[in-house]
Amino acid sequence: VITAQAIFIGFFGMAAVWFGVVVFRTFSMVRSAIALLFSQTALGAMFLTMQAEFLGVLQIMMMATEMSIMAIFMVMFMMDPGGGCCFYMMLFYDILRAFTRRKRVT
């Protein structure tokens, strides 16, 4: 039997996993931290749907400030917090271009 509760738990669970994936897929430190925040918020929403109200609200409250403070530390310690010219990304593009360069047809 699929109840509304199960659907919501599934939805928020998938949202949490998706934001967790985004944390590693983005090059921007701030985006990464905020994605982690929304992943945790989705977990809080799961607590709420499972009727653990206090735990859910607490999770949603704590994570907002914690992840924001983590974001500023990530910005401080990373050489390229915006991810605009990330070294590894440049390297990746160079390798990609080396393999996919079109030969000029004469």
Added chain:
Amino acid sequence: MTVMLVLLLLIIGIYFVAVLEAWIASGRFQLATPVYSALSLLGRESIIPRKSDLLFFEVGPVLLLIAALLAAAVIPLSPDLIIADLATGALFLNAALAYVLVALIMAGWGPNGAYAMIGGWRFLGQLVAYAMLIVMPITAVVMRAESLVTTDIVVSQVSLWNILYQPLGFVLFFIAAMGLAFLPPFDLPTAKGELAGGVEAEYSGVRLAVFRLGRMVLIITLAAATVTFYLGGWQGPLLPPWLWSAIKIMLVTAAMLLVGRYVPRIREAHLLAWCWKFGIPLALLNIFIVGILLVVIP
């Protein structure tokens, strides 16, 4: 129905705040000011800065509005006039208001501008200062009410309003609420003189209108929270309950806006030092005093 009524009251309140803010800023009392400024904002081009983090840039103002509205959902305007009477109301208010910080960081980081970014991170520093002073006075209020439900908190003040029962907590909460709403003495993220608008600097047109709207809802919500926690909520003689809460909320809003007119902007370092050296010990003292009062006078 309840949602509609609360939203209607909220819109009237926002209009009032806009008039009051313009009055304090320009010295002229004009009832039509908000209409003019809204029309001019909506008519203008909303510029998107180059190389911006567009997602954050778009989401920031909207998240500010949503956070303020969610916080407003647990405020009782009368015994029945409350959108969500949660069992963890007082905590939920904090949870929703924590996202004001996230919204401001997003809005500060998004537009790829120096002033905006400094403004956004400044608000993070401001949070470190005010956050404890929001939570600790609420703890003392909740201790007296023996409940996190906001309606119960109002009912607990029937014999004596909390402003008289714990005046120290009221003062701390009032100051911290002004810090949260970044009202003039604490308007570090949007400092007009030094940061050229700060977080607001890169916004224009519709997005700026949404940002300003969210900020006004935030001010109203914090005034309503002050009324709920310290000024006896809807209680009062003769007039209907909702009118009493409306009057009190308006008075608190006016007081919050007026204080900023006469106090110079505080420095970030001073704010942090004073909040941690004086504010938090006083908040702990407040909890201690309330605890003793609750034991001695049941």
